[in-house]
Amino acid sequence: AQKVTQAQTEISVVEKEDVTLDCVYETRDTTYYLFWYKQPPSGELVFLIRRNSFDEQNEISGRYSWNFQKSTSSFNFTITASQVVDSAVYFCALRSGGYQKVTFGTGTKLQVIP
Amino acid sequence: DARVTQTPRHKVTEMGQEVTMRCQPILGHNTVFWYRQTMMQGLELLAYFRNRAPLDDSGMPKDRFSAEMPDATLATLKIQPSEPRDSAVYFCASGPKGQTNTGELFFGEGSRLTVL
Numbered sequence: 186a187q188k189v190t191q192a193q194t195e196i197s198v199v200e201k202e203d204v205t206l207d208c209v210y211e212t213r214d215t216t217y218y219l220f221w222y223k224q225p226p227s228g229e230l231v232f233l234i235r236r237n238s239f240d241e242q243n244e245i246s247g248r249y250s251w252n253f254q255k256s257t258s259s260f261n262f263t264i265t266a267s268q269v270v271d272s273a274v275y276f277c278a279l280r281s282g283g284y285q286k287v288t289f290g291t292g293t294k295l296q297v298i299p
Numbered sequence: 300d301a302r303v304t305q306t307p308r309h310k311v312t313e314m315g316q317e318v319t320m321r322c323q324p325i326l327g328h329n330t331v332f333w334y335r336q337t338m339m340q341g342l343e344l345l346a347y348f349r350n351r352a353p354l355d356d357s358g359m360p361k362d363r364f365s366a367e368m369p370d371a372t373l374a375t376l377k378i379q380p381s382e383p384r385d386s387a388v389y390f391c392a393s394g395p396k397g398q399t400n401t402g403e404l405f406f407g408e409g410s411r412l413t414v415l
Contacts, residue, residue, distance in 0.1 A: 287344070
């Protein structure tokens with residue numbers, strides 16, 4: 186069985202603050218992939234990043250950074266100097282298993298206040 | 300610009316009516332996923348296909364829901380009869396095959412269903 190937990194339902198920050206979105210996953214597979222997707226108010230889900238289970242190197246892309254730690258089964262997402270345009274629901278997802286099933290967390294709604 | 304296309308974008312129907320949602324995956328993609336999004340449950344996986352074959356539909360209420368891929372360019376999700384609790388946004392997503400499969404899914408804009 187695979188499971189993704191995003192314990193933070195909603196987060197509000199003031200513009201320019203840093204914010205970290207938590208993601209904890211469960212899987213019995215040794216090979217798996219982790220993702221973050223963004224769902225802006227328009228509704229469409231947009232892919233942000235992919236990480237495979239053999240690559241624990243953290244990644245930075247502009248104001249976005251991701252911290253993957255297998256020891257704690259976590260794949261956290263940090264937005265530095267948040268902006269109003271970052272306001273969205275963010276989903277963490279796990280892809281594993283023989284059929285490569287993709288399971289999403291329940292999402293974290295981020296509101297960036299001007 | 301390749302994208303997943305879903306129809307209808309919005310549907311309002313009365314309880315008991317049949318609803319069919321359609322999805323055109325990105326050309327060349329061989330996996331198709333159907334998700335349902337509600338405030339209470341988040342994104343739930345209903346069914347998914349690889350090479351048109353259903354691999355997992357355990358998340359789908361079998362008595363009223365059915366999912367098919369008549370051909371590689373069309374996936375359908377049917378609800379018969381519909382109930383108010385089916386009101387949600389239904390997303391279709393597709394994924395590429397083989398060497399180009401980097402794992403991420405490409406989502407359509409969703410079909411918002413309201414059952415009165």
